Amino acid sequence: MSESGTHAEGQKQAAKELWSPPLRQLEFPADHVDVWKVYLDQETTAADDRARVLSSDEAARAGQFHFARDRIRYTRCRSALRFLLAEYLSLPASEIRFEYSPKGKPRLAAGQNARGLGFNVSHSSGIALIAISARTLGVDIEKIRSDVDVTSLAERFFSFAERAGLRALPDHLRLAGFFACWTRKEAFLKALGEGLSFPLADFSVTVHPDHSPGIEDIRGDVEACGRWFIEDLGVGEGFRGAATVTSPRCRLDTFSWVWPNGVLKE
Numbered sequence: 683m684s685e686s687g688t689h690a691e692g693q694k695q696a697a698k699e700l701w702s703p704p705l706r707q708l709e710f711p712a713d714h715v716d717v718w719k720v721y722l723d724q725e726t727t728a729a730d731d732r733a734r735v736l737s738s739d740e741a742a743r744a745g746q747f748h749f750a751r752d753r754i755r756y757t758r759c760r761s762a763l764r765f766l767l768a769e770y771l772s773l774p775a776s777e778i779r780f781e782y783s784p785k786g787k788p789r790l791a792a793g794q795n796a797r798g799l800g801f802n803v804s805h806s807s808g809i810a811l812i813a814i815s816a817r818t819l820g821v822d823i824e825k826i827r828s829d830v831d832v833t834s835l836a837e838r839f840f841s842f843a844e845r846a847g848l849r850a851l852p853d854h855l856r857l858a859g860f861f862a863c864w865t866r867k868e869a870f871l872k873a874l875g876e877g878l879s880f881p882l883a884d885f886s887v888t889v890h891p892d893h894s895p896g897i898e899d900i901r902g903d904v905e906a907c908g909r910w911f912i913e914d915l916g917v918g919e920g921f922r923g924a925a926t927v928t929s930p931r932c933r934l935d936t937f938s939w940v941w942p943n944g945v946l947k948e
Contacts, residue, residue, distance in 0.1 A: 701938040714933035715815040722755040723808035735775040759810045787875040818928040820872030822865040832860040839882040847889035858891035865924040873926045
């Protein structure tokens with residue numbers, strides 16, 4: 683890609699870092715994806731305790747966290763998911779019910795979900811992404827850590843093509859390339875919902891952190907890649923994010939979550 687093309691991609695990435703509350707009535711995401719950014723550590727003008735909307739099993743899980751910070755993050759993330767789903771389904775947040783696939787992927791209870799609304803959640807170091815759509819989807823966010831042994835992890839988890847692509851990057855892009863590849867792969871795996879039964883090395887995504895993302899190979903089936911849409915999410919400095927959808931092309935809208943009776947601000 684030319685320098686001008688790389689610059690254009692950089693501008694595109696920067697533009698995606700603008701997250702704000704929705705300025706219009708939300709559409710039911712039948713043919714697009716809404717991705718919500720939730721701040722899990724910042725103070726709000728509303729009460730911090732969101733446990734009132736959690737189910738008994740969610741409250742029990744929250745109580746199992748040893749550290750208060752982890753318990754608060756879990757409670758805020760789970761309650762934000764409930765509040766969001768409640769808006770799309772016109773139900774009270776406390777009445778949302780979840781089921782789980784045989785592989786453990788959570789989904790809305792069938793009796794509450796006549797229109798087939800799906801969701802996926804990822805969180806890292808105080809930031810959560812919640813993706814919602816009637817399409818099958820996956821989302822991932824990772825905090826970029828400089829202490830990661832990029833080479834050994836890539837050799838263990840990446841495909842041959844991805845390892846080669848990572849080695850071909852200049853030194854100053856290798857860490858960002860690793861996390862770009864990792865989040866793209868995780869988003870795809872979460873969309874599949876197959877868990878660890880689908881090895882990370884059985885498919886390949888693009889590695890360059892500043893170029894448009896793509897899926898290049900799925901178990902040797904190149905044509906299958908055209909049935910998926912993958913997009914990087916500019917979630918802020920020091921983080922990488924990506925979303926994957928079962929569609930050749932798809933619109934992604936990004937929002938910051940506004941808490942009921944209070945707003946989280948950057």
